[in-house]
Every structure is written in structure tokens, then in C-alpha cells.
């Protein structure tokens with residue numbers, strides 16, 4: 001496939017931050033933090049491998065934002081206080097040492113929370129039980145709870161949780177940027193999605209209203225971190241508990257959602273689908289990444305989904321996407337960018353890595 005002359009190996013700038021190539025590590029929850037949500041020495045070694053292996057940008061696993069209802073999983077890392085934030089400093093410094101940059105992905109699980117050390121029960125936009133079942137890979141074994149519908153005050157508190165976490169991520173941990181987790185069925189996506197948001201107030205109804213929570217979070221975070229910090233959001237149609245969801249408004253919804261992110265000043269948009277190149281909607285031709293690029297033309301798009309197929313990855317860059325984010329392919333090949341540059345074969349991902357639980361495995365750390 002590739003050699004160093006290809007666009008995928010060229011630099012890109014995100015709001016003044018220069019990334020050495022177009023390969024990003026996709027965010028992956030590995031439920032390996034301490035019980036009180038701190039990053040560990042093992043996690044430092046794990047993340048460091050990707051920077052050493054040539055990834056220009058590492059996006060962390062989703063970090064919970066507050067000590068109310070944001071935590072999703074046992075051993076999920078958080079960024080809800082300074083001690084948790086400080087535990088990420090060595091991770092960021094290790095990545096910097098190898099020329100990598102690191103964005104904190106901040107997330108609130110809402111109705112999809114499996115386990116929360118701070119509060120009983122779950123909350124969401126509406127009292128609707130999530131589809132599907134919990135995954136054993138994240139210590140899940142039960143049905144989802146039916147969440148309680150959030151009050152206006154709880155919505156405001158959740159927004160503040162994102163904003164304060166983002167500030168800690170920058171000022172205490174030293175992260176290079178922030179990704180809001182607006183995808184995969186978590187709280188921001190619960191607001192965005194028709195079947196989990198039946199509110200009739202400011203936060204529900206039309207797509208324009210369902211996107212309001214994302215925009216409120218974005219603006220609150222921007223106010224705390226300032227204009228100079230790279231700030232963007234991850235968006236998907238599918239959910240971890242319901243992969244096949246499609247936006248009912250199709251391209252019109254894409255225009256509202258991606259257009260709103262462009263208008264509010266997002267520095268990047270990260271779009272994920274199972275196979276990033278597939279048409280987003282039945283009978284359509286453009287992928288979700290292509291639609292994001294069309295409706296937010298001046299913003300780097302990070303495309304994700306089975307792009308360890310490097311021919312597809314290069315096509316994404318050639319079509320104008322800013323970066324490709326690689327998940328499973330990176331777990332199998334922490335040095336994927338270096339391998340691609342040297343035209344070496346890639347190791348196939350072994351799903352056994354994530355069972356019985358998706359925590360870090362000794363064999364991964366041996367690859368450090």
C-alpha cells in the first residue's frame with residue numbers, strides 16, 4: 001500500500017496544533033483504572049506504545065465527568081477531580097516524548113451506565129429503558145435500568161461537569177485538546193436520538209432541539225478552555241447497545257447536526273460508523289464522514305470505522321477527511337503508522353483480547 005509520499009503521512013493542523021500524520025488512535029474504554037478512577041502506570045505504558053508507534057494523535061478512552069451520574073463502568077477512569085486529572089499527566093507526558101498529541105475524550109453515560117460508584121440508579125433525557133443488554137466485556141451482566149428523566153437543574157449540572165472536566169483536562173493533566181463524546185448512545189447522543197429523547201421542553205422535539213444539549217455542552221466547555229484549545233465532538237448514528245440506528249431525517253439531520261457544530265466553532269468532528277466508507281443511508285451514496293465534510297467543509301473530519309483497511313484509510317484522506325482513527329487495528333498493531341510507512345503487513349485483530357473483560361492484558365504491555 002503506502003509509502004511516505006502519500007497524503008496520509010503528511011502533517012495536519014487542528015486549531016494551531018500540528019499533528020505529524022493523519023493516524024489517530026480511536027478512543028477505547030479498557031476498564032483498567034483504579035477503583036477511584038485514576039489512570040495507572042500500566043495505562044501509561046499502554047498509551048505510550050501508540051505514540052511510539054507513530055500515531056500522531058491519541059484520543060483517550062471516555063473519561064467520566066462528575067460524581068453524579070456520569071460514570072458508566074467499573075474501573076472506568078474519570079476526570080471529575082484534580083487527583084483523577086493529575087493521574088493522566090504522566091500518560092500525556094509519555095506520549096509527548098514520542099511526538100504524539102493527546103485529546104481527552106470526556107463522556108457522560110446517562111442511561112447506559114452499568115455501574116456508578118457515586119449515585120444509585122441512572123438518569124437520561126427521558127425515562128425510557130435503553131434497548132439491548134449490557135456487555136460482559138465491561139463487567140455488565142444485567143438488563144439496563146430505566147433511567148429517571150433529568151430535571152433542568154440536573155441538565156445544567158451535567159453541562160457544568162463537562163466544562164469543569166475539560167478545564168481540568170487542560171490545566172491539570174496537560175492534554176492537548178478535548179473530544180466531547182457525542183456518539184455511541186451515551187448521554188449527549190441520548191439527547192440527540194429520537195427514541196431516547198421524548199422531552200417536550202427546550203431539549204426535545206425536532207432535531208434542532210435534540211442537538212441543543214450537545215451545543216450547550218460545547219459552549220460551556222469552550223467558555224472554560226478558551227479559543228486556543230482544540231475542541232470537537234464525536235458523532236455516530238449507531239449505539240453501543242443498538243448498532244443499526246439510522247437518523248430518521250437522513251441528510252437533513254446530518255446538515256443540522258454537523259452544520260450546528262461548524263457554526264458553534266468546533267475545531268474537528270469525529271464521525272464513526274462500522275465501515276466508514278459505506279453510504280450513511282439506504283439508497284444514498286455519501287458516507288457519514290463525507291456528509292460531515294460537506295456540511296462542515298472547513299473543519300478537519302476524523303473518520304473512524306474499520307479503517308485498518310489502509311486502502312480505505314487513504315481513500316478517506318484523499319476525499320478530504322483530516323484524519324483516520326483506528327481502534328481494533330491499533331490494538332493489534334500499536335505501531336500501525338510505522339508499519340504502513342514501511343509497507344509491512346498488519347497483524348489481524350484478535351477479539352479474544354477483549355474477553356472475558358476488555359481490560360488491559362499482559363501480552364499487550366509486553367508489546368510496549
Ligand SMILES: Cc1cc2nc3c(=O)[nH]c(=O)nc-3n(C[C@H](O)[C@H](O)[C@H](O)COP(=O)(O)O)c2cc1C
Nearest residue numbers: 026027028029061062272305306307326327328358
Ligand atoms: C474495546 C473498545 C472500547 C471502546 N471504547 C470507546 C470509548 O471509550 N469511546 C468511544 O468513543 N468509542 C469507543 N469504542 C469505539 C472505537 O473508538 C471505534 O469506534 C470502534 O472500535 C470502531 O473502530 P475500528 O473499526 O477501527 O475498531 C471502543 C471500541 C473498542 C473495541
